[in-house]
Amino acid sequence: MESKNFKIHNKSSKPDNIVKSENELINKCLSIEAQLPDFMRDYFIFLKNSISLSSRHAYLNDIVFFCKYLISNTNITTAGTTKEISVEEFNRIKARDVNRFIGDYCSRYLINKTDTTVVMENHNRALARKKSSLVSLFKFLYRDEIIKKNITDGFNPIKLPKPQPDAIKKLEIDEVAIMLDAVEKGIGLTEKEKQYWEKTKLRDKAILILLTTYGLRLNELHQLNISSFNFNRGEFKIYRKRGKEVNMPLNQSVEKVIKTYLKEERPNPESISEEHRDALFLSLQKRRMSKLSIRKLVKKYTSIALDTTRESGYSPHKLRATAASSLIQYGFSIYDVQNLLDHDNVTTTQLYAAHKKNVKREIVKNFEWLEE
Structure with a gap:
């Protein structure tokens, strides 16, 4: 049609x-x-x-x-x-x-x-x-x-x-910081990339913050509209697999980057065609960003964090893994993380829990029966 x-x-x-x-x-x-x-x-x-x-x-x-x-x-x-x-x-x-x-x-x-x-x-x-x-x-x-x-x-x-925790590709917490620093300051970008970055850095930052905070699937992020966000209630709506409708809570960081992007960088609504006017993330052609464009954006900034080639950068799904493991490292329970990321089975979430490095060593080290 x-x-x-x-x-x-x-x-x-x-x-x-x-x-x-x-x-x-x-x-x-x-x-x-x-x-x-x-x-x-x-x-x-x-x-x-x-x-x-x-x-x-x-x-x-x-x-x-x-x-x-x-x-x-x-x-x-x-x-x-x-x-x-x-x-x-x-x-x-x-x-x-x-x-x-x-x-x-x-x-x-x-x-x-x-x-x-x-x-x-x-x-x-x-x-x-x-x-x-x-x-x-x-x-x-x-x-x-x-x-x-x-x-x-x-x-x-x-x-x-069998899925192995060590095989899961994700960014470490310090690498996330490098990635966000790159999108804020243009560090690691080529001269040609910097030309585009000047026009899209607030959009790019909002995308990366959403992915690493909520572990959104690519399709969930791609579908986001301005009308998806209710800042008065402090939440936004996404559509999960199988058409499941979910309200996600906003934290201060996410609310700030979204509002800044909408106010300072996103084109005036009157200049956007009706079909794409409600789309949250727009291309330079003022159309809803394609999934391929989002993939390329993520690979670009993750490659800077990993100090590798653009082709070897991570996909949006790797930022989903990054969000899961980071939340667990910050102390949230696997059941809370399972609920946030919409994992069908908690065993999926447990794979990210296994990434807590040296956790057994730390437990045993601080649990001595005999005093010296």
Whole structure:
């Protein structure tokens, strides 16, 4: 749907920009569904009502990719397009066919483009997601008696590495200070970067403070509007995964950087198009900042803190890890941090607690039974 013809009739509590982005993702899902066989129609309804929109999109992508594989790399179907695959042909699929797809084909395959060939590699985490998509599909088709056998018990297991605290990438507290010093004074920036920094330093600082204080996900920060903030109540609203609406409390530091940015640097509302007028963080073109622009901004300033190349700087998700470990180092309980960061499981938060260096040594050192 062309944006010039797109109008929002929004009666929900969600801001228009979120409704619009969700609608764009729904249209992508519908486009993929249109490429798949009609006997999967009830499965599409199942996905729509049982998982998040982003997961639905990911599952559909995996399934259409599997169907393309059936056509190009197997003798299971004679269909010319994924839409033409018949239910009888799907009934011929055995567990070993899926195992070959996931374990052999998906681990490394080629995509031929006009002037180059791209090598695609998937490690176990990505393969496990593809397996999960197909397990969901085949179990549903069996449950609804569309296929005759439940072949999912024969799918090979995929071992995922156990998360290790030492492998978590994050900034230390002193590195956060270096990063914030860089955004305030332009230290470590090239001459070209300083030209942009002069125009965006208050915006950039507000973004980094929000990420390191609350551990916001990239999507949560990207969706923020001016109307998300209620300074009288000292809070702002974000939308978590699965559409969960949450009010976050403002502290003095965050309130100060947001107000300073709005007052001293953000363009006059009258000069901004209606579509982007409520967006909190704007590009120099006076449009809502893209997720890619935010990623590049974060990598730039974290690379200065880490004294490394721009390419080796950290992603916004690493600042989420930074927020979690910093809060725990300051003495907050893992349950409070779990609640703030919206971790589904407290074991995720416990990984950051393990970063308290030498904590066992300090405990034992200060707990002597015998006096000298």
